Amino acid sequence: MGGATVKNLHSSLERFSSGDRRALARIITLVENRSPEVPHLMGALYPKCGRARVLGVTGPPGAGKSTLTDKLIGLLRKQGRRVAVIAVDPSSPFSGGAILGDRVRMQEHFLDQGVFIRSLATRGRHGGLARATREIVHLFDAFGFDDVVVETVGVGQTELDIMRLAQTTVVVLVPEAGDTIQVMKAGLLEIADIFAVNKADRDGARRLKNELEVMLQLRPDADWQVPVLLTQATDGSGVTELLDAVCAHEELREKQPVPDEGEARLQEWYEILRDELSLRLDRALDGETLAPTAEQLRRGETDPYSAALETLANPAALVRMLGAPGEDDP
């Protein structure tokens, strides 16, 4: 790292550690932009992580996840807990929509310094989304939030990966969201610690609850009986019971043997290595390092396989391609 960058990092970290919300927001933007500073920042903040409770809220679009999250925030604030929310919607190419959503939701908690809501703009970079979400969870955790809510639209593998970050996962469904077979196909049955059947005043809510309960008998889970709760996010009914269920699940987890933190660190390290290599390769392809090889390929003087092997077999070329950016700066 260059000297100027290191100084900037230190200053950002100091402001972050003194509780400066703008410093937090700026570091989140660095994570979103996959800036080269991010691993350095995360390494520095890592020792402060591991205290926050991470709650996942997922379900199909229009199930009322955001309204439900808003009501949960209200209850948690009454308990004096500081709450951060990260909303991830990989299926939406419109970060504009997400930002508008933030603004609307922010109104209620706008002046509350104990609440921080942020949408993760995805811009089609599927691969790094789970990593970016985890890094933002780490940031909220290190910043001192007691609860971090990760909200996703639950439909694909990316969302399931993201939900593994949560200690407790609430799956929100509505009667018209389709049958329970869809729930199974989407893998939601496996990840749910709690089901919330929202918009419970509508037709079919009780039937959906019954179907889910029947289906849950297929899932053997000795310690925890997955509850299926009826909620109405708009008027807040059922939300207290939902939070009680979250706390009960959390208490159970605390009684269980501590998960292997060493293995979790190894897994995270592995994902960072993979993602960093892919990121550095992208940068190298955009830059000058590989331009001579690209030119040879364009002219047909070599083939893709021989060109790749040549670069990978040449230690100097490998380091030029993948070494840390700015590594040689004074």
Add this chain to the structure above:
Amino acid sequence: MGGATVKNLHSSLERFSSGDRRALARIITLVENRSPEVPHLMGALYPKCGRARVLGVTGPPGAGKSTLTDKLIGLLRKQGRRVAVIAVDPSSPFSGGAILGDRVRMQEHFLDQGVFIRSLATRGRHGGLARATREIVHLFDAFGFDDVVVETVGVGQTELDIMRLAQTTVVVLVPEAGDTIQVMKAGLLEIADIFAVNKADRDGARRLKNELEVMLQLRPDADWQVPVLLTQATDGSGVTELLDAVCAHEELREKQPVPDEGEARLQEWYEILRDELSLRLDRALDGETLAPTAEQLRRGETDPYSAALETLANPAALVRMLGAPGEDDP
């Protein structure tokens, strides 16, 4: 590469070049197993590629793609063309099923040296599937097959990536496969050069054909009017017309300006680099190179970010981790 490995490679390539089908089968297995020799083999064979016609056949499960492919093989053999088939089914975790499928289908062409059918066992490695398929297409091409048929179950992004390998793509549908909206959602409308409405004796076949034709008016395509053909793979009706349409599409392509081969080589090189790096990282994590770092992480003496940065910033560590396997052998 070690001396013994180089000698083995040369011998494999010699037998491959003399038309030894067992050598072809063995090299395909190397590709499936992602062996370190593969880029060397592909580099050596690359100059022999670019002659085969690559035909994609995709559609939902049960549409009759395999039976249709069998009938196409029959017609192509009558024209004296040599045909190879690669069947890819990323959604199936059972390679056993695919192999059984091969056996059943092979019966008809079992003694025919002009036909080669192979299923690609996927074993859950989604990432490298498009690369493996392309490599096997290259192998068939270099081996001297005139036609290579790539058959996939068309449902996700992986299949769409694979279909980009084909010069002409046939999308096979059946009346009961669901409505045309599903076709649009699955991206099949964009990739189809020809639609085959199979099992055309069933109810709804004509309606599906009409719906597709209406939908195709939404797709502006000045040079090529995508035909919607009615076929019945079981008795072979409509298959001659299907092959005629494939040939017409091929002729049109040959009249068009040559696509930028340089850019195609660059894209392939980039994908090989990305995939090789990910593969070598996997091997390094399984091996001894990174064991000391893993031990530090297990004991909590470092964090995942600092550990990753340290490895990536150290040129010697980077080369140990990603340099070619066996590079130092005599």
